[in-house]
Amino acid sequence: MSLAHGRPYLAIPGPSVMPDAVLRAMHRAAPNIYEGALVDMVRGIIPDLRHVARTDGHACIYIANGHGAWEAALSNVVAEGDKVLVAATGRFGHGWADMATGLGAEVELIDFGRKSPINAEQVFEALRADPGHAIRAVLMSHVDTASAVRNDVAAVRRALDDAGHPALLMVDCIASLACDEFRMDDWGADIMVAGSQKGLMVPPGLSFVFFNDHAAARRETMKRVSRYWDWKPRADPEFFYQYFGGTAPAHHLYGLRAALDMIREEGLEAIWSRHATLARAIWAAVEVWGADGPMSLNIADAANRSHAVTAVRIGAPYGARLREWTDTKAGVTLGLGIGMSEPDDPNGTGFFRIGHMGHVNAHMVLGALGVIEAGLQALGVPHGRGGLSAAAGVIAAA
Numbered sequence: 001m002s003l004a005h006g007r008p009y010l011a012i013p014g015p016s017v018m019p020d021a022v023l024r025a026m027h028r029a030a031p032n033i034y035e036g037a038l039v040d041m042v043r044g045i046i047p048d049l050r051h052v053a054r055t056d057g058h059a060c061i062y063i064a065n066g067h068g069a070w071e072a073a074l075s076n077v078v079a080e081g082d083k084v085l086v087a088a089t090g091r092f093g094h095g096w097a098d099m100a101t102g103l104g105a106e107v108e109l110i111d112f113g114r115k116s117p118i119n120a121e122q123v124f125e126a127l128r129a130d131p132g133h134a135i136r137a138v139l140m141s142h143v144d145t146a147s148a149v150r151n152d153v154a155a156v157r158r159a160l161d162d163a164g165h166p167a168l169l170m171v172d173c174i175a176s177l178a179c180d181e182f183r184m185d186d187w188g189a190d191i192m193v194a195g196s197q198k199g200l201m202v203p204p205g206l207s208f209v210f211f212n213d214h215a216a217a218r219r220e221t222m223k224r225v226s227r228y229w230d231w232k233p234r235a236d237p238e239f240f241y242q243y244f245g246g247t248a249p250a251h252h253l254y255g256l257r258a259a260l261d262m263i264r265e266e267g268l269e270a271i272w273s274r275h276a277t278l279a280r281a282i283w284a285a286v287e288v289w290g291a292d293g294p295m296s297l298n299i300a301d302a303a304n305r306s307h308a309v310t311a312v313r314i315g316a317p318y319g320a321r322l323r324e325w326t327d328t329k330a331g332v333t334l335g336l337g338i339g340m341s342e343p344d345d346p347n348g349t350g351f352f353r354i355g356h357m358g359h360v361n362a363h364m365v366l367g368a369l370g371v372i373e374a375g376l377q378a379l380g381v382p383h384g385r386g387g388l389s390a391a392a393g394v395i396a397a398a
């Protein structure tokens with residue numbers, strides 16, 4: 001029997017749950033894109049985006065998904081033949097590296113695997129081994145959404161400073177922005193990329209590149225920058241259309257305005273701590289389930305886990321079966337285990353991920369965990385008893 005009829009819950013790590021306020025803001029006739037309310041609204045969006053990124057630097061908007069932001073950021077500071085150092089901690093690190101390769105960059109990859117954060121000491125050694133400063137940029141993910149690892153951005157900054165290396169530090173916060181604590185200026189990121197459809201609670205289609213003066217100066221040394229990706233007119237437009245390199249994505253912007261209002265109202269610190277507590281509830285449940293059976297959290301040390309997404313190892317083929325069960329029987333869609341294939345499980349069916357980013361609260365997380373527990377019972381997956389009440393305990397104590 002299916003009990004899925006009712007409001008569905010897309011508990012995947014992006015696109016995330018869109019608030020009704022965002023959807024309502026988008027549901028309107030096409031506005032005047034030459035002057036008036038839309039133009040005024042965009043001027044106010046930029047400082048609010050910078051506030052969320054904790055930066056006094058520059059911000060620009062692209063009509064693109066996260067992959068577009070990857071390419072946009074690289075296009076402004078990395079030329080064909082330039083070298084970049086990529087510290088990869090999961091599928092998304094490799095994805096950004098591949099984007100750099102596609103632009104003709106030479107990629108030096110340090111692969112930290114799928115269960116460990118970046119070891120800044122290894123980044124330091126790689127930079128020290130480059131006395132001629134051929135490396136133009138260091139690329140890292142704050143949170144890698146595949147492994148659910150959270151990396152220490154400030155530690156990588158220190159590695160650059162200790163090595164006296166001028167490479168730019170480029171950080172992917174597509175999964176983490178407005179979920180996990182992130183402070184662009186304090187932590188010393190030169191460039192940061194983000195997307196609309198995760199912590200920012202807006203449909204996919206907008207992405208953002210933030211950059212400081214150091215990165216802006218590097219942009220000026222480029223022989224050429226593709227017109228469309230060029231961040232300069234977008235960050236400092238003479239004409240309104242230059243914010244977007246063409247027609248304004250009007251409806252997304254109304255949605256973004258509503259989301260930024262919600263973020264301001266709750267407060268970024270409160271948002272970070274809500275995500276931290278909900279993440280701990282999820283971890284508590286999985287730890288109890290895993291005490292007797294095949295389940296475990298992919299990232300062993302809680303200090304290195306994202307507060308926006310959790311990757312769970314459950315063993316093939318249980319991951320795929322559980323996802324199917326929760327989706328068809330209970331209206332909860334869980335994330336695939338992407339980039340988590342193993343020799344005996346080439347499709348990564350032994351993993352699943354829970355997205356808990358953005359517009360997510362206690363009842364949604366407890367609901368998803370209750371559905372997962374029901375699925376474990378229905379499918380006969382061995383598991384420890386009491387996971388759901390362990391999660392409830394975390395919520396009760398918060």
Ligand SMILES: *Cc1c(COP(=O)(O)O)cnc(C)c1O
Pocket residue numbers: 014065066067068092141143144145172173174175195204
């Ligand atoms: C989602 C995500 C991306 C890719 O974003 P798309 O919008 O799917 O192109 C890149 N990096 C991270 C860390 C992500 O979470």
